[in-house]
Amino acid sequence: MNDHTDRAFDTDMSGMRQAVVVMGELAQQQFTRAVQAVRNADLRLAAQVVEDEGVMNRLHLQVDLLCNQIIARRQPIAIDLREVIGAIHINNDLERIGDEAKKIALRARKLAAGALRDPKARAGGMADQVASMLAMAIDAFVRHDTSAARRLNALDRAVDASRDTLIGELVAGMATDSATLGQAVDLILVVQSIERVGDHAENIAEYVVNVVEGIDMRHGNVPRG
Numbered sequence: 183m184n185d186h187t188d189r190a191f192d193t194d195m196s197g198m199r200q201a202v203v204v205m206g207e208l209a210q211q212q213f214t215r216a217v218q219a220v221r222n223a224d225l226r227l228a229a230q231v232v233e234d235e236g237v238m239n240r241l242h243l244q245v246d247l248l249c250n251q252i253i254a255r256r257q258p259i260a261i262d263l264r265e266v267i268g269a270i271h272i273n274n275d276l277e278r279i280g281d282e283a284k285k286i287a288l289r290a291r292k293l294a295a296g297a298l299r300d301p302k303a304r305a306g307g308m309a310d311q312v313a314s315m316l317a318m319a320i321d322a323f324v325r326h327d328t329s330a331a332r333r334l335n336a337l338d339r340a341v342d343a344s345r346d347t348l349i350g351e352l353v354a355g356m357a358t359d360s361a362t363l364g365q366a367v368d369l370i371l372v373v374q375s376i377e378r379v380g381d382h383a384e385n386i387a388e389y390v391v392n393v394v395e396g397i398d399m400r401h402g403n404v405p406r407g
Contacts, residue, residue, distance in 0.1 A: 191256045195265070198252060199324075201245045202269050202276075206320040206386075208238055209276040212283035213316065213379055217309040219287050220302065220372060223294035231287035238280035245273040261393065268389040272323060275382040279316070282375040282382075292368045297361070301352055305373050308344045311337065312380040319386035328394050331387035338384045345377040 212231055219228035249270045252258060258266055293302065315337050322330035352366045352373075388399040 191252075191258075191262075194248075194252050194256060195262065198245070198248045198266065198269055201241070201248055202272055203320065203324060205238070205241045205245055205273060205276045206316075206323070208234070208241065209279040209283070210313065210316055210320065212238065212280050213286075213309075214313055216283040216286035216290075217306060217313075217376070219290040220293055221306050223290065225291055225294070228287040228290035232284055235280055235284045238277060242273060242277040242280075246270060249273070261396075264393045264396065268393040271389050272386050275385045279379050279382050282379050285375045286372050289368045289372050293365055293372070295365065297365050298352075298369055301348060301355075301366075301369055304344075304348055305369060305376065308341060308348070308373065309376045311341055311344075312376050312383065315341070315380050315383040316386075319383040319390075322387045322390045326390060326394050328391045331384070331391045331399060334384045334387045338380050341377055341380040345373055348373055 212234060215227055216231045218224060219231060249266050252266050253263075256262075315334055318330050318334060321327065349370050352370050356363050356366045391397055391399050
């Protein structure tokens, strides 16, 4: 009976992990497509991102239900409980990445004109960095890699600096070129969304540390090592 219960619990946990990975892969796809839609003024791709947000939302609810069922039926303790709670948090961050991807995609039409080419290219470079951060975070979840959180902390600071520089330049340009005012505002919003995706990637890696080491890294509580 105990062996049967243990196998059922392992199956539930494995299913939960796989569901989070599927959610993570879709979040990465949504973000990458949204940025590409802006880069290439690809309105069909932007529309696909908006449409697929419904899939993200359904997956979000499914993963949340799986996690709650494990808690109710299996009553996990210690690291198992931390992993289920961590999966709930990660699931929420992934859903918010989907929200940010939709926001970016909705700006593609307004940014389709040829103005602000250099700032758009730099925003795209920033997005490439964030996409790498997100891939690193999902991989950390799969492999229970606690070292990724420390690397992502440094990368996130670099993304924050890029955001501040780019937004500062866009604001300054708005004062001298009223013709690009609307596009500058839209691009600022895109840059902010890109930066927030980086924040969510860092959050995911920090939850992995909490699962494996029992250390809460929120609010700057970064362990040494």
